[in-house]
Amino acid sequence: MSVHELPSSEQIRPVSVLDVHDGEADHTMWICRFDADEPGGWGVHHHRQHQVVWVSEGLTTAVVGDRSWVLPPTRALFIPAWMPHDTHNRLPSLLHCLYVWPQACPLDWTTPTVFAIDGLLRELMLAMAGAGLHATVEEPAQALFFGLAERHPDPGVALPVPADHRARVVADHLLSTPSDPRSLEEWSLHLRASASTLRRAFVTGTGMTFTDWRTQVRLQASLPLLANRVPVAAVARRVGYESATGYVEAFRRHFGHTPAAHFRTHRVR
Known part of the structure; x- marks a missing residue:
């Protein structure tokens, strides 16, 4: 993050930037897959949608505000819309980010929430991602995803930084x-x-x-x-x-x- 390069000793927080996806208004829910050599660290940003951060392989660190979560493939993090965050991958890792508009999300989670990825949820996530880098999630898959995620809460361990x-x-x-x-x-x-x-x-x-x-x-x-x-x-x-x-x-x-x-x-x- 750019905060590392600040010459001042003051405690300065980086400004969060709104990240807008091309054609985001045309989809209710979609998922993006990143290459294994993607390190992340895009800078502090936020979305108008809720986001789910998950790696199918490797390890990623999600930083939300002043807290961080280390996420293996068995855990995912739900980040509410508009919440500043960044993601750092330990290479090689296969990062998947799922986005859903708040009005289409039945989950009532208002804070960053970790949930467990079991065998069925893992296969569903991989199926939703498909073979491309971007994929629309259809309504039947959406309903199944939310039902499974809500049943697998995992408070995890959040570390302040x-x-x-x-x-x-x-x-x-x-x-x-x-x-x-x-x-x-x-x-x-x-x-x-x-x-x-x-x-x-x-x-x-x-x-x-x-x-x-x-x-x-x-x-x-x-x-x-x-x-x-x-x-x-x-x-x-x-x-x-x-x-x-x-x-x-x-x-x-x-x-x-x-x-x-x-x-x-x-x-x-």
């Missing part, structure tokens, strides 16, 4: 590379800001210490790996833990059970 542009650089990097072991002291040298300034920015902007916030990022990043049956020891290494024991203990403290138990409970059928 700091508004201070220097702390935001750290946060965005860790969202894409959670295994980076650098301390705030090391980041302070890179960003030419004191460690205490960055530390305060995380507490002020997220309500969490930097250490606690990074733990949440790592746990979120570990979920799609567990879903893909990556061994726990390998998951721990890939999200930045020096030992599987440390990862399992952090996971247990947050979720109340072990990674193995979480996988059994949340396996998509």
Whole structure:
């Protein structure tokens, strides 16, 4: 985001731009598919339609206002119309964005809402997308989609991100590379800001210490790996833990059970 390049130390939020799709008035609901090498990061924008963000492969981070959601293929995010947001994909990822006019949407969700993508909903989403980059969603598919989405709420874990542009650089990097072991002291040298300034920015902007916030990022990043049956020891290494024991203990403290138990409970059928 352009906020990274701001020379001032002030907490400045980027302006949201209205994104208008060609021919959008001709469709009630449609879905767009992006190539696997599309990184996203288009800048903060909004639509007159509700949007659903989902990846059929890979991982994407949806940023809505001052919060972010890391979304694997088993979760999608509903973003209400007019709400500023941006999306960042971890390559390679297959991003699908579904748009529906508010007057045609039976869901009463007024805030960003995560819902689970099970086997049937996944196949429906893929069928709606078709083979092209843009596809109109017909009424029978619309009704089935809304019925399934409403039955599969998943509150997920939303992470606030700091508004201070220097702390935001750290946060965005860790969202894409959670295994980076650098301390705030090391980041302070890179960003030419004191460690205490960055530390305060995380507490002020997220309500969490930097250490606690990074733990949440790592746990979120570990979920799609567990879903893909990556061994726990390998998951721990890939999200930045020096030992599987440390990862399992952090996971247990947050979720109340072990990674193995979480996988059994949340396996998509």
